[in-house]
Amino acid sequence: MTHQEHEQPLDGKRAAVAVGPLFEDIEALYPLYRLREAGAEVQVIGSEAGTTLPGKKGDQIETELAAGDLSADDLDLLVIAGGFGPDKLRTDEGLLGLVRGLHDQSKPIAFICHGGWVPASADIVAGRRVTGNPSIADDMRNAGAEWEDAEVVVDGNLVSSRKPADLPAFLRATIELVAHAPAVA
Numbered sequence: 001m002t003h004q005e006h007e008q009p010l011d012g013k014r015a016a017v018a019v020g021p022l023f024e025d026i027e028a029l030y031p032l033y034r035l036r037e038a039g040a041e042v043q044v045i046g047s048e049a050g051t052t053l054p055g056k057k058g059d060q061i062e063t064e065l066a067a068g069d070l071s072a073d074d075l076d077l078l079v080i081a082g083g084f085g086p087d088k089l090r091t092d093e094g095l096l097g098l099v100r101g102l103h104d105q106s107k108p109i110a111f112i113c114h115g116g117w118v119p120a121s122a123d124i125v126a127g128r129r130v131t132g133n134p135s136i137a138d139d140m141r142n143a144g145a146e147w148e149d150a151e152v153v154v155d156g157n158l159v160s161s162r163k164p165a166d167l168p169a170f171l172r173a174t175i176e177l178v179a180h181a182p183a184v185a
Contacts, residue, residue, distance in 0.1 A: 008039025009179040015077040016045045018067060018095060018118070020085025025055035026164045027112050028081035032061075034171045040077070040178070045070065047092045056083050068094020072101030077178045082113020082133065082163075090121035099124060103157065108181060110159040110174040112166065116140055119158070129155040131162050 015035050019028045028044070035042045046053060046063035054060055067089075078099065080086060089095050099122040102109055111119060116132035117139060119125050126144030131153045140147045152161045152169040159177060161170035 008037075009175055010035060010038040010040035010076075013040040013076040013178055014074060015040045015042045015079065015178070016065070016067075016070065016075055017042060017079045017081060018045050018085075018089060018115075019053055019061055019063065019081050020046060020083075020088040021053050022056050022084035023053065023061070023081045024083030024085075024113055024164065025057040025059040026167065027083060027115070028055065028061055029059060030164075030167045031079045031081070031110075031171060031174075035077070035079070035175070038175050038179075045095075047089065047094070053085070066094055067092060067098050070098055072098065072105050072107060075102065075107065076181060077108045077110065077174065078102055079174065080109070080111040080115035080118050082111075082115045084114070086111075086114045086117040090117045096122045106157045108157050108159060108174065108177045110170065112161045112170055113163055116145075116160060120145070125158070128158055129153050130158060130160045132160055133162055 043064045045065045045067045049066045052062045103124040113133045120143035130145045137147045151166045152173045159174045
């Protein structure tokens with residue numbers, strides 16, 4: 001086999017998974033490992049670096065970097081895990097600034113379940129098609145988004161899904177979008 005046959009779709013890509021306290025365990029861990037499997041360099045980020053955060057189901061994850069320590073130039077992709085974490089993350093100016101910066105560069109931002117609260121608070125969803133947990137549909141509409149009840153919605157640089165059962169479609173769509181975007185220099 002040649003080296004070419006061993007390349008992964010996200011070789012050379014840099015991603016971050018944003019988590020807050022009481023994140024939905026599988027919505028952080030599945031993207032973390034799936035993106036690494038696809039060849040991306042993935043870091044876990046949160047409001048602070050070096051913090052061990054509890055998941056809703058008992059898993060724990062340690063943040064490697066504070067979102068505020070990154071700029072859009074550092075990443076090719078941001079994934080925002082759901083659960084209760086986004087309720088805290090949506091008030092983190094460092095993360096909101098990162099989301100706005102990525103959006104300004106048309107870089108992929110993927111969010112699942114309650115993760116949509118973060119881009120809504122970053123004020124980047126107006127006029128965009130999104131999905132998420134049905135309990136945040138009104139929040140998304142109030143932020144100007146067109147909410148859809150779908151397994152995955154891709155609108156430009158935004159990828160969104162509703163719940164853990166949507167994770168396979170969510171990651172397929174996310175990897176496809178990132179694989180066809182230019183890598184960070």
